[in-house]
Structure formats: C-alpha cells, structure tokens
Amino acid sequence: MQRIPAVDEHDLPSRRTTLLWYIERMGASTAIERISRLLDSDMTETSNTSMRIPTALREAAALAAKELKVAPSATALTTMALRAALEAAVMRAALDDHYAEHPEARPDLAEIAIAAAEIDGNPLAADPDRIRRAAAEIAATHPDPEPEDVLLWAEARAFPS
Amino acid sequence: MTRFVVLDNEAVQALASPHHPKHQRILGYVELVERRKRHAAAISILAPTAVRVEAGWDRNSPQWAFINRLRIVDILLDAECANKAAAIREQAHVSVADAHIGATVQSAPDADITVVTSDPRDIHTVTGGRRVTVVAI
Numbered sequence: 001m002q003r004i005p006a007v008d009e010h011d012l013p014s015r016r017t018t019l020l021w022y023i024e025r026m027g028a029s030t031a032i033e034r035i036s037r038l039l040d041s042d043m044t045e046t047s048n049t050s051m052r053i054p055t056a057l058r059e060a061a062a063l064a065a066k067e068l069k070v071a072p073s074a075t076a077l078t079t080m081a082l083r084a085a086l087e088a089a090v091m092r093a094a095l096d097d098h099y100a101e102h103p104e105a106r107p108d109l110a111e112i113a114i115a116a117a118e119i120d121g122n123p124l125a126a127d128p129d130r131i132r133r134a135a136a137e138i139a140a141t142h143p144d145p146e147p148e149d150v151l152l153w154a155e156a157r158a159f160p161s
Numbered sequence: 162m163t164r165f166v167v168l169d170n171e172a173v174q175a176l177a178s179p180h181h182p183k184h185q186r187i188l189g190y191v192e193l194v195e196r197r198k199r200h201a202a203a204i205s206i207l208a209p210t211a212v213r214v215e216a217g218w219d220r221n222s223p224q225w226a227f228i229n230r231l232r233i234v235d236i237l238l239d240a241e242c243a244n245k246a247a248a249i250r251e252q253a254h255v256s257v258a259d260a261h262i263g264a265t266v267q268s269a270p271d272a273d274i275t276v277v278t279s280d281p282r283d284i285h286t287v288t289g290g291r292r293v294t295v296v297a298i
Binding site (some may be wrong): 032036039080081084085087088090091092093094095098101102105106107111114115116118119120121125130146147158 | 164166179184185186188189190191192193194195196198199201202203227230231232276294296
C-alpha cells in the first residue's frame with residue numbers, strides 16, 4: 001500500500017507567511033501601545049540628546065521661533081512636530097488595523113474632503129455633491145491627492161474658464 | 162492656530178461602533194486629523210470626560226480598545242471647569258455632557274473649535290457667544 005507522507009502544516013509556505021505576518025503585527029502592536037503610553041506620560045522630565053539634525057534646519061527652526069513666533073523656542077517647535085508625527089503614526093496604525101477588520105468602514109477621498117470642509121467651516125460643506133464630483137475628477141488624474149486638493153479643485157471649478 | 166475637534170456623545174458612540182450608521186462619517190474626521198498631524202498641524206480631537214460618562218466610554222474596557230488608540234484627549238471636569246459647566250447648565254438647561262462641552266469651548270479662547278454633534282441647537286446655546294464651527298451628524 002502506498003503511504004501518503006504526513007504534511008506538517010507548519011511547513012506550508014502560506015502558514016509560514018501568516019505566522020510571520022502575525023509576529024510582525026504583534027511586534028508593531030506592542031510598539032504602538034508603548035509609544036501611546038509614552039506620549040501620555042509626564043512630559044516635564046527632559047533629557048539632553050545627541051540627536052544630530054541638519055544645521056540649516058536647526059537655524060531655520062530658531063528663526064521661525066524667534067521671528068515668526070510659531071513656538072516659544074526651536075526646541076519647543078521640534079518637540080511639537082515630533083509629537084504630532086508620533087501621534088499620527090499611532091493613529092494611522094490604529095485606523096489601518098481597524099480597516100483590516102472592517103474594510104467597509106474606510107472613508108473614501110470624497111468623504112474625507114467633506115469632513116475637511118465641515119471641520120474648517122468651509123462653505124463648500126453645504127454642497128457635498130460638488131465635493132464628490134471634484135474628488136472623482138482629481139482622483140482620476142492625480143496620484144494620492146489630499147482632501148485639501150479636492151476642496152481647491154471644487155472651488156476652482158466654480159470659476160468660469 | 163490650534164484647532165480642537167470636540168466630540169459629543171453620539172459622535173463618540175458612532176466612532177466606537179463599526180455597526181453604527183454614522184461610523185464611516187466620523188472616521189472621515191479622524192482620518193483628516195491624522196493627515197493634518199502628519200503634516201505637523203496643531204490639531205487634536207477632544208472628549209470632555211462628562212461626554213465619556215454619557216457614552217459609557219470606559220478606557221479600561223476592551224470594547225473601547227479601538228477608540229482608545231486614536232489619541233483622543235480627555236478634557237477633565239476639574240473644579241474650575243465644573244463651576245463653569247454648572248453655570249452653563251443652569252442657564253441653558255442642557256445635559257451635563259453638553260454643559261461640559263460648553264465649558265471646554267469657553268476655556269479655549271485662542272483655539273479654532275469644531276464641535277461634532279447630533280444636537281447642534283444645544284451646542285449653540287452653550288458656547289457663550291464664542292465663535293465655533295458646529296458639524297451636525
């Protein structure tokens with residue numbers, strides 16, 4: 001009788017791929033939780049850093065803080081920008097995880113552009129169909145457009161050519 | 162200028178539940194905030210803690226895990242804020258949560274504020290004449 005070799009399902013390529021994906025996701029998930037906790041923690045404790053940044057960028061930050069008053073200091077400006085970037089990364093990861101589980105929940109470009117108009121109090125918010133048309137047009141011609149691009153295009157279309 | 166996006170009870174509920182009919186719409190606001198943060202804009206989503214109480218949002222409960230990860234800032238009902246909210250509630254006859262939204266709005270005079278709410282009329286009564294963008298969901 002011919003024997004059928006036993007298959008160790010752990011050796012199947014698809015299984016290995018899934019396992020690797022799971023381990024990577026768990027690593028990322030743990031990092032996100034840790035970053036989130038750190039962002040919530042006491043920010044009054046500070047430390048000197050040996051982080052190297054381009055000299056021109058540092059001078060530009062100092063000028064922006066001093067002359068444009070965008071922040072109390074170049075350090076505060078750097079800290080604000082870093083916090084915003086980290087918060088965005090945590091939010092992006094949470095949203096992407098959510099969409100992996102609920103793909104139907106992902107808002108499209110038009111919906112995000114409508115949200116932008118509403119949040120900013122832009123009069124275009126009263127005409128969501130116009131925003132949807134603009135989103136469809138700009139998505140057809142531009143790779144990866146931003147919601148603000150859609151609003152700009154929707155406004156531009158209102159002018160006679 | 163910093164922009165704050167303040168959520169009311171229904172906005173919180175809609176964001177937390179994928180089965181809520183307004184879930185996708187509220188995610189549009191969150192997507193926008195994420196994109197703007199990525200471009201280093203000063204923008205945050207706020208949840209007054211009285212709103213959290215009304216919505217049943219317990220940060221220690223696993224059912225709120227998703228919304229907990231969205232970097233939504235708690236606005237605490239401390240003694241000063243409670244005084245302001247009590248005065249608003251007395252004057253406008255609104256819920257405690259809406260009074261706390263009003264106190265939050267009135268305590269941030271230098272920010273641009275948007276309130277996402279299912280009840281825009283109540284919100285207009287609690288802002289104390291402060292210019293606020295109200296988004297009705």
